[in-house]
Amino acid sequence: MITLLRLFGALLLGALAVASHADVAVIIHPDAPSQPARTDVMNIFLGLDRSLAPVDLAGWTEVRQQFYRELIRKNEDQLKSYWAARIFTGKGRPPRPVADQAAMIELVASDPRAIGYVDSAELDDRVQVLFILR
Amino acid sequence: MNPVHMLVLLLSLACMPFAGYAGADNFTFNGFGTLGVSRLGGEEPGRSYGIQGQVNHRWRGDELSRLGGQFSYQLRDHLVATAQVTAAADQDSWGLDLDWLYLAWETTDRLTLRAGRLRNPVYMYSETLNVGVTYPWLRLPDEVYYQLQIANYEGVDLLYSIPLPFGSLTWQVNGGQAHHRDHFIHDDQHDMDYHKVAGINATLTTHHWGSFRIAYSEASLNMRLPYMDGTPLEGIADDVKGKFTALGYQYDDGTWLAASEATRIVIEGLTPSFDAFYLMGGRRFGDLGAHLTYAQLDDEFTGRQSSWTWGLSYRLSPAVVLKGEYKRVDNASESQGVYVRSGEEYLEALARKRLLGQPMRTFDGDILAVGIDFLF
Numbered sequence A: 001m002i003t004l005l006r007l008f009g010a011l012l013l014g015a016l017a018v019a020s021h022a023d024v025a026v027i028i029h030p031d032a033p034s035q036p037a038r039t040d041v042m043n044i045f046l047g048l049d050r051s052l053a054p055v056d057l058a059g060w061t062e063v064r065q066q067f068y069r070e071l072i073r074k075n076e077d078q079l080k081s082y083w084a085a086r087i088f089t090g091k092g093r094p095p096r097p098v099a100d101q102a103a104m105i106e107l108v109a110s111d112p113r114a115i116g117y118v119d120s121a122e123l124d125d126r127v128q129v130l131f132i133l134r
Numbered sequence B: 001m002n003p004v005h006m007l008v009l010l011l012s013l014a015c016m017p018f019a020g021y022a023g024a025d026n027f028t029f030n031g032f033g034t035l036g037v038s039r040l041g042g043e044e045p046g047r048s049y050g051i052q053g054q055v056n057h058r059w060r061g062d063e064l065s066r067l068g069g070q071f072s073y074q075l076r077d078h079l080v081a082t083a084q085v086t087a088a089a090d091q092d093s094w095g096l097d098l099d100w101l102y103l104a105w106e107t108t109d110r111l112t113l114r115a116g117r118l119r120n121p122v123y124m125y126s127e128t129l130n131v132g133v134t135y136p137w138l139r140l141p142d143e144v145y146y147q148l149q150i151a152n153y154e155g156v157d158l159l160y161s162i163p164l165p166f167g168s169l170t171w172q173v174n175g176g177q178a179h180h181r182d183h184f185i186h187d188d189q190h191d192m193d194y195h196k197v198a199g200i201n202a203t204l205t206t207h208h209w210g211s212f213r214i215a216y217s218e219a220s221l222n223m224r225l226p227y228m229d230g231t232p233l234e235g236i237a238d239d240v241k242g243k244f245t246a247l248g249y250q251y252d253d254g255t256w257l258a259a260s261e262a263t264r265i266v267i268e269g270l271t272p273s274f275d276a277f278y279l280m281g282g283r284r285f286g287d288l289g290a291h292l293t294y295a296q297l298d299d300e301f302t303g304r305q306s307s308w309t310w311g312l313s314y315r316l317s318p319a320v321v322l323k324g325e326y327k328r329v330d331n332a333s334e335s336q337g338v339y340v341r342s343g344e345e346y347l348e349a350l351a352r353k354r355l356l357g358q359p360m361r362t363f364d365g366d367i368l369a370v371g372i373d374f375l376f
Helices: A002-019 A038-045 A062-072 A074-086 A101-110 B004-015 B019-022 B345-355
Strands: A024-028 A051-055 A096-098 A114-117 A127-132 B029-041 B066-074 B079-090 B094-107 B111-119 B151-165 B167-185 B188-206 B211-223 B240-250 B256-267 B276-283 B288-299 B304-317 B322-332 B367-375
Touching: A024 A062, A024 A101, A038 A051, A038 A062, A038 A101, A051 A101, A062 A074, A062 A114, A062 A127, A074 B029, A096 A101, A101 A114, B066 B094, B151 B188, B167 B211, B188 B240
Parallel strands: A051 A096, A051 A114
Antiparallel strands: A024 A114, A024 A127, B029 B066, B029 B367, B066 B079, B079 B094, B094 B111, B111 B151, B151 B167, B167 B188, B188 B211, B211 B240, B240 B256, B256 B276, B276 B288, B288 B304, B304 B322, B322 B367
């Protein structure tokens, strides 16, 4: 009985973990001038490469958190400190924020230079997927 | 060009026809600040420490506390005007400093040209000296950051950034001049002119191994010290060249952090050369952080100041950090280090040394500091 309870507990935890772990798709316009690789996307979102214009979700949402953890490898504190240094030295501005994922898709679908990210469940065919972060 | 002239120039530019494309979205404001106090123990009352001697036996807030704001206005695509103003204490009175005032033109995806008043990018944290959230300490390591007093200059710089598969390489080249800047020696304020300020630095930023920086800067130093007239030190700062070299490293993976800089200053003539460095390592435990720093400053003519700094930080929010530090400072040989000694005290000690063979005294002590850094 105890073994069964443990098994049930493990399955429940696993299910919760899966539920809180979205697949995040990095998206660009279908006619984007370039197809950046993962390392290029890192540079673009850190303001080190201006070849495309990055778009960010406002607030530290689960999707944004996963994007920065999996790709950029920065948490919220590090990101805040990083952009403070860039802004106050005039060496860069943070990505343009949008309110939600629908606005993100809308913007990327309308601007060939924009690059963003959304939960893969939110994707539609107006944007092109570069790669998926799992 | 003085700051008022530059401000008028920027306002004029903002009113030019092409600025008509600008809307309310083109204006951005970012603020920063520090509220902190510090105190020196272990020395006689009245002894002070730091460039302006703002650390002494009383708890004082004027060394660390400051409030700053940056205003940027997008004049047109790829052309931005920026002003950064900081309220801080200077010589026991509070005032406003115009730290930055410039136009930036992003000429290509890689090249940015800037002109106006700019921070002199000598140290790794030179350009964010007033923005405490950008570094782990409350007080930057004095042994390195005490040495150069020039904060900004009027001139131009160029930034050229090359994206790499593992990060980026950024070159910065700058030149200009800085006239009528405060310079503190022996508890006195003097007027320094820096002619022909020129520098170059390169920063290799990697995604996984931290960032590496190398910098060289030089300037012609001009300062009148009337009380030195007729002494062997007359003309000690009469159009002499100062050369500064620095190496730096930073690492922060979210848990572990490290930072280090090594610097060398050589000034022509009778001024001693200085070598300095610090090594810092730290770790975060959730919102709590701890770090330890060893720092050293060698004066070619006297001796060495060394220090250990233990620091703690606690993140109250992503934009607010509470910090506390304890620093133990020791001087060896005849070193004065970062301590302040008045001109009279110095000349008396010099006379005693020459006439009586008494070595100059050294200074040791403990510095406590606590405060919060914030962004808004």
